[in-house]
Amino acid sequence: MRLVRLGQQPSRVAEDIRAALASIGRGSNVVGGLALIGPRPLPTAKPVDAIMILPRGVIVVVGVDLPDPAMRLEAPLSGPWKADGWPLVSPDKAVNPAATALTLADSIARRVREKTPDLPVGTIVAVGPFVETVDQPAADVAGSTRVLHPTPTSMLAAAVSLPSAKAPCTADEVRALLKVLAPEAPRLDSEALASEGFASEGFTAERGAEDPLSAITVKLTQVPPPAPKKSRAPVPASAVPPLVPPPKPIEVTTPVPKINIPLAPPEQASRTVRWLPVAAIALLAVMLVTAIVLATTGGGGEQAAPPRPGPSPTPVSQAVQGLQFLKRDLAGDPNCAAHAYGDVQASLQRAPCTMMRRGSFESSIDGRAVAVSIAVVYFNDEATAAAFKTTADTAGGGGIGDLATETGKWPRTPQFAGAAYTSSVTSTAVRLVLATWFDGASSSADPGLNQVGHAALNVQLT
Known part of the structure; x- marks a missing residue:
């Protein structure tokens, strides 16, 4: 995915959004496409955090700043939100903090559909500063909007799970979208767009045609029925392979440093072992004599009081x-x-x-x-x-x-x-x-x- 920075993003969670999109890297190996950072597709409205123009769809990313981090966020699209069980009240008394952002995303989606009616449009509501778990109703998850905390994993999962067309956009369609969504964006040549997974200008496949990737998936998942069993002679138990496959070798990606420990010659080592009991007995005798001397000579003196801890330093x-x-x-x-x-x-x-x-x-x-x-x-x-x-x-x-x-x-x-x-x-x-x-x-x-x-x-x- 190629990032195109156009302006400042309006939310505080924008840093996480930009970092997540940048982590995908250029090229079509993951999802491909373009990520417009800080575009203003509606001149009368504020900029949005990002718009992802993917080869098979468009995703509008709007940031919503929460007052505090949360472990669990309940985020229905048409109902009040709760962070760790506490209701989140929007400053403008809206039904939830994302109401204004969702309205803006819907307006942008309508502009996209005017240019490319068959191209699916989804929405990502990126919340922050941090949310560990986001709960959406099943009906909302079945639609084209996701609420999430923007991490590379969550953003990529949303981009893959949202509806997508069966045929990729052509380079001409991408340029037409850029004129609508970000007229100030630099013009990208066909080679750059092709590297991000878009089709060339001469591509004429219909968007309703079957996707070759889906056909491959179907073929891979079709398992042929088992063949009829034939009677065989008894096989010795020793010839039966184990049911549990042998463990795979562990791949070590970091070189392990070698530690060379010099070893004593056999004679020297054995000589040391023989002297260990004698040395231990001698040490015990010295400790016993020392204890007796201290007991007999220290009884008449006054024991020194342990030092008292000083007061903790007062903050300046x-x-x-x-x-x-x-x-x-x-x-x-x-x-x-x-x-x-x-x-x-x-x-x-x-x-x-x-x-x-x-x-x-x-x-x-x-x-x-x-x-x-x-x-x-x-x-x-x-x-x-x-x-x-x-x-x-x-x-x-x-x-x-x-x-x-x-x-x-x-x-x-x-x-x-x-x-x-x-x-x-x-x-x-x-x-x-x-x-x-x-x-x-x-x-x-x-x-x-x-x-x-x-x-x-x-x-x-x-």
Whole structure:
């Protein structure tokens, strides 16, 4: 599958969507096709996360951000959603958080059917930041919409299970679809489209014709009836093969290092074995004499009291703009890319930093506790720092992981999904700040969180 990046994806789960699609790789060995990232097929609506133009169908991928991670999500298409048993209320009072996204996907599907009426169109609702299990009613699963957390496995399974045509799209049909769905996409030649599994311009097979692959499958699954049994002479038991097949050899893909242990000559080894009982008896005698001496000479002295453990260090707090910031963890590391993800990580791999300092702090505003994650990234020159800040400020472009979450230093682990984001650049140093509530869902537009985030721009990481 060839990725064509057109614009910024609108959801926070977009990073997982893009990573899952990129993992499929180019070519038609897996599913083939094109993945349009961030297209805007409807000028009056916002962009969608992705549109997959497969050789035998089109899939619209819409992202839906949940307030928190969930272990189990109940996600009926026309009913209320529940995360771990708790109802999910949409901000616009819709029936469920995906209602608006599904409406947009339906509008795009109608445009596709206008151009290619026989081409099936499906929808993937990608939810995040993380969901372990998604439950859909059987009636919804039988349709053309899947709700899932976007991983390479789940995205590929949905692409394969959704309805597909029996004949592949031609290169001309793909270009016609691109004019409707993404007019700004670069033109792809016939060779590039053929490598992704699309048919050439001269392909004239009807879409209702039988798919050669399905015919092969049918032939493979047809088992001929067993032949009539003939009477045979008794076979000796020793000649009967075992019912359980012999185990297959284990394939070792990683070379096992050889460890050479020098062995003592036989005479030396036997001599050592003979002396072991004597050495053990001598050692026991020495220990017994030592115990008697200590017992007879230490009775009259006063036993020293064991040292008392000192008080645990008090977390350091600093006041900035009338707010208190209580330090939970602080560390530096020159390997910046190891702690980043998404486009931010890719940027740090292309232009490495000289040092990164991270800090996790706890603050409060209006009586509510706030978790604050700070990262300061240092570069060799101002131009590189400015370019990195542009990447970090782009919605859906990734970020830097929280330190205390990695080290387990939070007394209660916060969730940074929906956190308020703030950044600044000073010469060659770029500071990124995330602020989130401990006790509820966060929003990037929350005035309280933004006030804490702007104050954190001046917190000292020393």
